[in-house]
Amino acid sequence: MITAMDGNTIVLEREFNATKELLFKAFSEEEHLKKWWGPRGWMLTYCHIDFRVDGIWHYCMKCIDENQGDFYGFESWGKGVYQEIVQDEKIVYIDYFSDAEGNEVEGMPSTESTLLFEEVEGKTKLINRAVYPSEEALRSVLDMGMEQGIRETWDRLEEHVSSIK
Secondary structure: OEEEEEOOEEEEEEEEOOOHHHHHHHHHOHHHHHHHOOOOOEEEEEEEEOOOOOOEEEEEEEEOOHHHHHHOOOEEEEEEEEEEEEOOOEEEEEEEEEOOOOOEOOOOOOEEEEEEEEEEOOEEEEEEEEEOOOHHHHHHHHHOOHHHHHHHHHHHHHHHHHHHO
16 A cells, blocks of 8 residues: 655555556546545545546545444545646646635645556556655644545445446
């Protein structure tokens, strides 16, 4: 999962049993994201994508798992602003914690994420290079459970792409 960490940058990698075209669609189309985005026990209750450079992806994850204690019923809003898109190859966006109106939450770190889709013997390696404003910001999201959250999210992505191949 984590293949490199240096200062304010973390790199996560995983191979998926899917074509890069299918994996790219899973990240760029609302109907796909609604089925897998977020850790286990969470679902997207709101998802709107304007998939173009300078377009915005605004979403809300809600905890629907009563076994998650205090998180049950909690909503987490986010906003991504697309910086670069290369069809089936690359998506670059800046991800922000936001409110329901899409306003960025003060004091929460943003992330510049570069997603690369590389074909490897009939599968696709997804590489996520995430750059934070500072080493402290990266540490704070790791302390929030980011690694487990991404692992569970990517498990759900694998399940989703396997179900639609």
